[in-house]
Amino acid sequence: MASIVQLNEAVRDLVRDGDVVALEGFTHLIPFAAGHEIIRQQRRNLTLVRMTPDVIYDQLIGAGCASRLVFSWGGNPGVGSLHRLRDAVEKAWPAPLAIEEHAHAGMAAAYAAGASGLPFGLLRGYLGSDLPKVNPNVRFIECPFTGERLAAVPAVRPDVAVVHAQKADRRGNVLMWGLVGVQKEAVLAAKRSIVTVEEIVDDLGAPPNAVVLPTWVVNAVCHVPGGAFPSYAQGYYARNNAFYKQWDEVSRDRDSFTAWIDRHVKGTSDFAGFRRSIEEAAGHV
């Protein structure tokens, strides 16, 4: 059974230094609030796993939480580079960042294998690509039936998965819809999981086949309205594209990034405080 707890308690109890942590959400439902809480609690030496490390991983990496990144596409979608990710990879600031790089199809297969308790994911992938030359975790096997050469990648088995969803009920069953990415696979692949939600309701009212994570596969459910901002939660709020564009400037140099994180994330006690802080800053411009 999931416990319904405050986000700071969930991160304190479930995310440890040195953990393999997957914060998932494919453009939609990105768990920004949980990422900020990991920064506030100054977790270190994390292996961060995510198909599309974007602004939230840029913040975690720039804040010094990570020593390793497993990913398949790292950018600010539609805007450009992640400057903190690039600074860490290219210049080891604020700390060296080792990378394990895949293609999306490989990461998706690796999560599905993790959720299935299988040792590796299988795909018709990486054909002709240089990625297997730089990633020893991409290997090839022969199909025992046809002899076809197929790619194999080790299962992703995070210590902790963190996702954001639209709703939970009071027992901790979780409902999400819209673009659901690899969130279900990430939670089922992980040893522990945290789900932040827009609202907690008496009855999910979920139609058959909706994505429901039953309470007994989730450790902690936290009520964090707006917790996917500046990404979006379908049915609740739209993606704040302007924030993503502004992030390009904020993150471009180390000082402006550090000032931003110190003021708006480390200088606030929770996500509601963060939202007030950036609104105040915008009002002063």
Place this chain on the structure above:
Amino acid sequence: MSETTYTSDEMMTIAAARMVRNGAALFVGIGLPSAAANLALRTHAPDTILIYESGTIGAKPTVLPLSIGDGELSETADSVVSVPEMFAYWLQGGRIDLGFLGAAQIDRYANINTTVIGDYHKPKVRLPGAGGAPEIAASCKEVLITLRQNNRAFVDTLDFVTSAGFLTGGDSREQLRFPGKGPTAVITDLGILTPDPVTKELTLTSIHPGVEVEAVRKATGWPLKVADTLDVTAPPTAHELSVLRDLQERTARAHAGQA
């Protein structure tokens, strides 16, 4: 022909859009490919099925998405599937007719690099990486590539092969038994390149109006092959231009309005 003026980027997007067959299931990359695909949907190819790797099948956005997973894509889609399902059942399952990719670098055999400029372990510029591209390039029945042509992008040797075109040319792609037949055209702001049927080397087969062949050669980092009979791309029609500009204006308004 009217004297309508247009930019080289508009010519590129319109030439790329024309390559889309009506009714094709189209796997779309963000940026230039997405603009071309959405233009095709609004002009000659209204039955095109737009598929974005975020999980949307049959998306019908009213403005160009900023990201691959904008809300409008999922709200307007015929079906929304998980990412593992997208890559396993739909892409590797061989259901996609046409993949539409961009790139930072391309070589003469239409292999593309979206990973790194410089050495992988000591990068000069770290690019976003592969995303869905290697399997889109391998598994779609056919692939189109669109990017601006200059000799930083059109290089003799890629710094990194992210996604395969025709590898080292000839039958080298067939030998690896790729499911799809590979790139059939590269559409740039200067012209259209297509692979030679035997050697698979990209050959300039169409040049955009007003562009000199010499300028295309200078923008290419290898000795460019030019077709014996070089076509001139039809200039944008007034209709194509007005649909594209309208789409881009609405897009700019939509993305600016959410501060």
